Every structure is written in structure tokens, then in C-alpha cells.
Amino acid sequence: MRANLLLPSPRSRWGLGGAIGLSLVGWFAATTGNTQPTGPASFCEVYPDAPACASGEVACTACHTTPPSLNLYGADVAAALLPDQERPLSSELYTAHLGEALLAVESLDSDEDGVTNLDEILGGSSPSDAQSTPAPSSCVDEEDDGWSLCGYDPQYAYKKVMLDFCGRSPTIGERQAFAEAKNPTSALHNALDECLDSEHWRGKHGRVWNLANRKIGPLQAIKSGKDVGPIPLADYDDDYAYFVWTQTDGRDVRLVLTGQTFVSARVDGGVTVYEEWDRTPDEDFELRGYDRYQAVVKERRAGMLTHRWFLMSNTMFTSVPRTTAAQAYRAYLGYDIALLEGLNDVPGEPADYDSKGVGEAACAACHATLDPLTYPFSRYEGIGGGVGDSYSYSANRLNGFTDVDGELVAETPEAGVLFGEPVEDLIEWAAVAANSEAFRRATVLDYWKLLLGEAPRATEQAEFSRLVRDLGGDHGYSVELMLHDLIDMEAYGAP
Amino acid sequence: MRPDLLLRGLTRALLTVAPLAALVFSSGCGGDEYATVSAKARVNAKSGSVWGRDLANGLGLQEWELCSELGAYDCISEAHRITLGGVEPTVLGIDEPLPNASVSAPIAVDRVATSACGLRFDRDKAGGAAVIFGPVLKKDNDRAREDVADTLVRRLLARESTKAELESLVALYDTLAPISTDLTRDGAVGMCVIVATSTEALFY
Numbered sequence: 001m002r003a004n005l006l007l008p009s010p011r012s013r014w015g016l017g018g019a020i021g022l023s024l025v026g027w028f029a030a031t032t033g034n035t036q037p038t039g040p041a042s043f044c045e046v047y048p049d050a051p052a053c054a055s056g057e058v059a060c061t062a063c064h065t066t067p068p069s070l071n072l073y074g075a076d077v078a079a080a081l082l083p084d085q086e087r088p089l090s091s092e093l094y095t096a097h098l099g100e101a102l103l104a105v106e107s108l109d110s111d112e113d114g115v116t117n118l119d120e121i122l123g124g125s126s127p128s129d130a131q132s133t134p135a136p137s138s139c140v141d142e143e144d145d146g147w148s149l150c151g152y153d154p155q156y157a158y159k160k161v162m163l164d165f166c167g168r169s170p171t172i173g174e175r176q177a178f179a180e181a182k183n184p185t186s187a188l189h190n191a192l193d194e195c196l197d198s199e200h201w202r203g204k205h206g207r208v209w210n211l212a213n214r215k216i217g218p219l220q221a222i223k224s225g226k227d228v229g230p231i232p233l234a235d236y237d238d239d240y241a242y243f244v245w246t247q248t249d250g251r252d253v254r255l256v257l258t259g260q261t262f263v264s265a266r267v268d269g270g271v272t273v274y275e276e277w278d279r280t281p282d283e284d285f286e287l288r289g290y291d292r293y294q295a296v297v298k299e300r301r302a303g304m305l306t307h308r309w310f311l312m313s314n315t316m317f318t319s320v321p322r323t324t325a326a327q328a329y330r331a332y333l334g335y336d337i338a339l340l341e342g343l344n345d346v347p348g349e350p351a352d353y354d355s356k357g358v359g360e361a362a363c364a365a366c367h368a369t370l371d372p373l374t375y376p377f378s379r380y381e382g383i384g385g386g387v388g389d390s391y392s393y394s395a396n397r398l399n400g401f402t403d404v405d406g407e408l409v410a411e412t413p414e415a416g417v418l419f420g421e422p423v424e425d426l427i428e429w430a431a432v433a434a435n436s437e438a439f440r441r442a443t444v445l446d447y448w449k450l451l452l453g454e455a456p457r458a459t460e461q462a463e464f465s466r467l468v469r470d471l472g473g474d475h476g477y478s479v480e481l482m483l484h485d486l487i488d489m490e491a492y493g494a495p
Numbered sequence: 496m497r498p499d500l501l502l503r504g505l506t507r508a509l510l511t512v513a514p515l516a517a518l519v520f521s522s523g524c525g526g527d528e529y530a531t532v533s534a535k536a537r538v539n540a541k542s543g544s545v546w547g548r549d550l551a552n553g554l555g556l557q558e559w560e561l562c563s564e565l566g567a568y569d570c571i572s573e574a575h576r577i578t579l580g581g582v583e584p585t586v587l588g589i590d591e592p593l594p595n596a597s598v599s600a601p602i603a604v605d606r607v608a609t610s611a612c613g614l615r616f617d618r619d620k621a622g623g624a625a626v627i628f629g630p631v632l633k634k635d636n637d638r639a640r641e642d643v644a645d646t647l648v649r650r651l652l653a654r655e656s657t658k659a660e661l662e663s664l665v666a667l668y669d670t671l672a673p674i675s676t677d678l679t680r681d682g683a684v685g686m687c688v689i690v691a692t693s694t695e696a697l698f699y
Contacts, residue, residue: 126586149533163541163699168548172653210582213590220585227585302658363674453539495533 024304039063039098046102051124052458055094059455060341062126071128073117078355080104109152116468124459131319135459147495154184161191165453167200191482202248203272211446212243215304215331217313224291232291233383234309234391242266242304245274252477253443254434257332260301262294281392296380300393303429304332306380308391313381319401319409320354322367324382325374333433334442337366342438346372346417351410375416376426385451440471445481452491460491508677518629538698542592543579547607553651554615555626562610570610575603580684604692612687616680628683635679640665644682645688 003021043062044053052058064073070078082093106118110127115134123134128464149152158178162170163484180186195201204209215240224232233241245263246256261278284293295308304310305328314324329335335342343366350367356365378398379411381388386401388394400409417422419436423429433439444467456464467482467489475481486492502673541549544558551558562570571579578600580592619625627646631637644664648656667689668682675681690696 160699163545167545169653169699172649172655175653209589210584213582213584217590218585219588223585264526423690449697452537454537492537 018478042098043102045397046099047121047454049122050458051461051463052121060339062128073105073127076105076108076110076117077101087155110364124457124460149495152488152490152493153495154188154493155179156495157487158184158188158191160492161188161195161487164203165192165195166198169208171493185488188487192484194486196248196483199270199272203242204267206244206272207450208247209240210243211247211450212240215243216240216309217327218309219313222312225288228291234312235292235310238262238292239304239307239309241274242307244272245276246303247479248274250476250478250480253471253479254439254477257303257305257430257434257439261305262307265275270287281389295389295392297393300427302426305377305426305430306393311380311382315377315380317383317385319378319398319405319437320356320371320374320412321377322370322374324377324380326370328433329373332442333436333438334445335438337370340366343369344417344420345369346420349382349417353399354409356405372417375413376423376429378412379414380426408424424468435472436452441468444468444471447479447483447486451486454487456491463489463491500549510693526603540580540596540698541696543571543576543581543603546579546604546697548612549696550608550651553647554611554687554692556618558610560611560614562607564606570603570607575599575607578603579607601692604697605688606663608688608691609684612684612691613680615687616684620680627687631679631683635682640668640682640686644686646675647687651687652693 006362021152040058040060040062043058044050047053047058050058052062061071064072065071069076073091077098079102082089082097106116106121108117109115110122111130111132113130115123115125115127119134120132125134126132139261147156153457155175155178159170159175161451162168162174172355178187178191184401194450198206200206216236218236218240220227221229221235222231222234223229225235240265242259243256245251246253261276261442264275264277266275267274268477278298279287279294281293281297285295287293292308294308300306308329310394311324314327315321316323316461320325326337329337329342333342337343345368349369350364350371352359352367352371358364361487379393379395381392381394381397383392385404386394386397387399388397396410397412398412402407415422416429417423418429421432423432444464445455448464448467467486470485471477471479471482475485519649547558547561550556551561557568558571564570564574566679568574573583577583577589577593578589578597580596580600582589582592584590615626616628619628625632627650628643630642641661644661646654647664648654648660666684667685668678671676673680
């Protein structure tokens, strides 16, 4: 139901009532520096029937290109929002009048594609993209070309499964066999099972392996181990192998953040074999040497967040390793703080223990979230600067930074806050993260984009949201079970 | 004839006729006027490695045999890796395929296809059991050309050919005839390149 709009709606389906109760600072960043990205939720309170609101919140890109920059539709909304009022607007004014602005631009055609903004929103297309218009209400497929264009086509899905997961087209014989299968659904899932074991999918440098590129950020020049670089600092092969291992064979994908063992990858007869291993830092030092050993003791490990490469490449020499936390937030939870995503202000923050000036208003907007997000990472050594061995856990690590960052840095707590929930240390941080909706969403989105080439379209939000929900339910956090569901969806199988 | 001149002549001829044939293969069902329209219109490009694998499977070659620049750099995994939709995160920092095909992508595709199709022809001609081009090597007439065209569609696109496709491919010979000194080879390799670089072969 549409709620708490100051103007009555001419359309009965929306009705009135309730309260938006919005804290709409941040959707248009010009209103205030204290950002809180609740605009997407408010949009969906106005347009609850819009396909883009199937998950409860519309994407930031409904109004923005990259926040705070506005797209065509967002610019029209901004222009219609109390146009005579001096900028920046207070959050109160913004909250009270956003609904009017949304209504005011409904009849406009911001992207000049011949469809009004309202029809685009309700039809599931973007009012800011002239290439995006609502799909025809009725599908006509009169061609006898072997494809079913008006819905899920098992033949098309089969070909796509073979290409996506096996890395090759089916032969004409395989296509004919599939067409003659008594149970196409079963045949399709059998094909997927077979392809999930292919080198193309799970092998070294395969698709799942490369899915980790942005999470790991490899750099050969500082790699140790195989293909060693000129300045060997850490071996990201450990990270890649561990990542693929967590995504395959029905394992619990949360292990990517919570696991306390390691995994190696070796190629045997053209097949990549992943093997779990567990050694103490001393044992690993003895076996693999100074350039490669994993230095965090088992009880302080949190999946890839405490791998040597992650700490080396992100924490480096910093006391309060904000880059490390920001990368974890971006890579595994889908929130890029640099884009004002995932901001949840913590009262009293940022305390600025390391005297970097982050309490300034322009900085605090993000650091009120980022700094308490970071504290649990502060006891893990980077390349240097602390008190313990590089890449290890040291409870008193920050004592090593007082001469550089001031005495106060030693008082930085290990406890922090993630998604508004207090956490004692990084182990708790990882547990909260791994069990969050954000983690499931980011995980599903990775595979959705890998297989479909783009983020879910507005009309696909319901299917996408179901996958996100079920990953933590019916799928038991198994990526492979989630993929079995995904290939049955119209988004995947409609030509 | 010098190989470089032959290649130049073939390329010029393909530039002339390929767009016509491409029209046929872009829809996969006999020409633009018959093209069905997908409501979703979601098309993914095959990565170079996947396209190369399909090409190798279709032509009965090993992937590493398809094409090599300067005789030293594999076209797909090395020389044109990024251009053909690959990644190279550890040195170049390219974590994901380029969002849009680069201007050199069609050139790279043509080079790989021309090399691979030429190799297949030469192997078939060298003796043994011909994989694709046997009919025209035995007797180069319209019937043989149509047989080869049909085999190319079946092996490279994994489906039955249409009459319009076969006619369009065989028509390539008419265009090549005035400029080719080896019409059997140029025509056969030309048909192969057109099918291998068709929209249907490159996207899914």
C-alpha cells in the first residue's frame, strides 16, 4: 500500500494510510552530509506494485547513475522536489515532500522513449534509459524456428547450461538426444551436474576461480610460491583454491568467511584437485617457508578475511585497517562504501582513534559506519608496523603504532559494529556477515551476473529475491543447489 | 601464389560477400525478414576460449592448433586473450571481461577462423579421412559445395542447415571466381570462415 503521501492518490490501488517514517537523507546527497540510504525503501512504499520493488527496495540506480549523481529520472524528481526551496534541503523537508515529487514527475517521460515514467515504473523498465521500455503485455511467437520465445525453453536452457558450465556447445547429437528425452527437466539437471565438475567451471582459472578476481585482487609482482614475483609477499593461490572449494561440491558457502582451514589446488592429469589442509603457523612455516606460510592461529581465523594475501594487500602498514574492512564489505557483502552503499551510522562514531581527522563532517558520513566496521580487523598484522609477526593475530597490535598515530590508537577497541549489530571480534563479525541477507544477496548476484551477463532486471527481481531467500533455506547455503534452481528460472531459460 | 597475396585476395573477397552471408546467419532462420524477436533480448558473447573450443571441436582440431601469432603466441589464450573476452588479473589487472567488444575483436575473430579453417582444409587435402572438405576435394561442383556447407553448419552450429543458408554460402563461389587462383580452397575456407564467425557461432 502506498503510505503517508501528502497528496491524495488519484489511483485507488495505492490508497493512503500509515506513515512513511522516512529518514531520507542521502538518497539525494545534497540534502545533508549525514547520509542514510533509505530512499530506495521509500520509493517502494510509494510504488509497492512496481516489479523493481519485489525485494522491498529499489536499486539506487532508479534515481542515480553513481550516487550521488542523478540519472535522468532522478534529476526530474530532484527538480520537482520543493523547487522554490533553497538547497540543500533539510532531511525533514525532504522526507515530507518526496512523495509529491514522485507524483509530479509520473506523467513525464524523462528518457524520452515515448513511455511515461509511471508506465515504466509499473511496467518494470527504467524511466532513465531510452533503451528500456516495458515488455509487450502479450508475447507472440509464430515462427516455427525451434525456439519458444514466450517463456522457458528447455532446449535453449540446455544449450546455455552446456556453454555456461561445460564451456562448449552441445553437439548436434547431444541436442537431438535432449530433444527426445522423456524428462527434459531431469536431463537438464543431469547435464548441469556433469558440467559442475568440468574444468571450465571449477578448474584452475575456470569460471568460479575467476569469480574471485575482484575479491582477491591478485598481483603477480608480489606473489610467492609458484610463478613467484620479484617481491614475494604472499601467495594468492591459497585464496583462489579456498574460494573455489567453498563454492563447489555442495559445501556451505559461508565458509568463505567463517572457515578455519585452508585448501590447496593441484592439477592432476588435467583435472584440478582441491585438498583441504590444516596446519599451525609453525607447521606451515616449516613446510612452505617464510614467504608463504599462513600466520593466523586457528581460533582467530575467519575464512578468507584472515588469509595472508588479504591482510598483506589490504592492511599493509595501517593501524586501523579501513581498507581491509571496506574490501571485505564490498567483496563479500556487496556494499561499496565509496559509493555510499551500506551506510549504518553508529552513534558516537567515528571516534578517530588514529587521529586521521575522520571526524570532520565530510568524512564522518561514511566513517560513522566504516570505522566501527574496521575495529575487529585491527588485531591482525599487515606487512609491518605492529608488534607481532606479519599477518598474524596480536591482541596488543596497536601498541606498535602509538609513535606514528598517537597514544589514542592503542585504545581502539577490538569490538565493532556490523549492520547495527555489536560484534566482539572478527570471528563474530564474520559470523554476522555470513548469516546476513547481504551475504546471500551478494553471492547470488555474483552468479547471476556471471551467467546472465547483467544484474537482475526489474521484472526479474522476484526470481532473484527467491534465490537469495532460498540460499539460506532450501539450498542449505550450497551454491550448486542454488544454481540448480537458477537454471529453472525464466530469466535463465527464456530465449 | 604467395600465401600473403592469397590471404589478401581471400580477405578482400570475404569483405565483399560476408555481409550478405552474415545477414542469413544473423537470424539463424533464413534472413532478416524472417528473424524472430526475443522479448528478453539477452545475448551473451562466448568467451574466446569457449568459441575456440567450439571451433576446434567442429573442425576436428586441437584448441592449440587453431591459430598462432608469429608462430609463437596462441591467438586465443595469449595474443588476443583480452580482445576475445578473456581476463588477466595477475599482471594486467583485468579482472572481468571487457564490458564491450573492442574494435579489434572482429579482426581477431577473423584471424582465428581463417587460420583454423585453412588448417582444416589443408589437412583434409593432405590425405587420410577428410573431416569436412572431402566432397569439394574429390570433385568441386555445386553439389559438393552444398554438402560441405551443410557439414559446416552441422558441425559448427550443431543444428541442421536451411536451404537459404546453403544457397547463400555456395553463392560465395560466384563472387570469388573472378579473383581467386584456387577457387576450391578459397571457396571452401571462405564458407567455413563465414559460418565460424556468424552471430550464431559467436553469441548465445
